Amino acid sequence: MTFFKRFLVLFISGAVQVFFATYLLLELLGLSLGWHLAYHNIMFVPGILIFLGSGYLTVSYYFFSDEKANNSLYDEFTAVRYYKLGAAGYAINGIGIFILYSIQDWSNWNFELANNMIYQIAAFAWLVFGVLMVWFSMGDYKESKSG
């Protein structure tokens, strides 16, 4: 495992997640771009990428990487970056969920609207963590090269 390989895994997984989450969130908020996915099973792609990507990272850590590379790739500075972005993600999600609650039509509340709101929250959280994954991957790789 190298910094570049990790960048590729995280960036591709994150970017695909951002694409699908944005599409879903716009649809759910009634802001459709007038373009629709013809084949909805493709929505499994980001989940499959995350599953394969995290599996690859885990297996490479335990079986296909030496101690020197692991010390470098998974040190405390990287952990701090990860924690900071994770904390930012939870904070942004909190604000987002508050906003999503605020924009609901509570006067005509029904199960369909409740279901839609749950999907909106899920899509928003998905989008936030996709963006953070892309952000982490770019910063991590840039620092490994220059600073």
Add this chain to the structure above:
Amino acid sequence: MGKSHEKLLNNLEGLRKGAGLTQQELSESAEVSRKSINAIENGVYVPSTVLALKIARTLNCSVEGLFRLP
């Protein structure tokens, strides 16, 4: 003292260069990434106690020689 974090002054760059080590060589001895060493030298990051001790051991100096409070 080199560039320092607001809560911790450090002399890492000077001691590292005095020992004739590159950031990469120091990072391998201290079992961290080169960017961690760079971040400490530039005052971006305050290392853990364990990492500070590892760096001090590699540079054959005391932790107090590497870091001090402002």
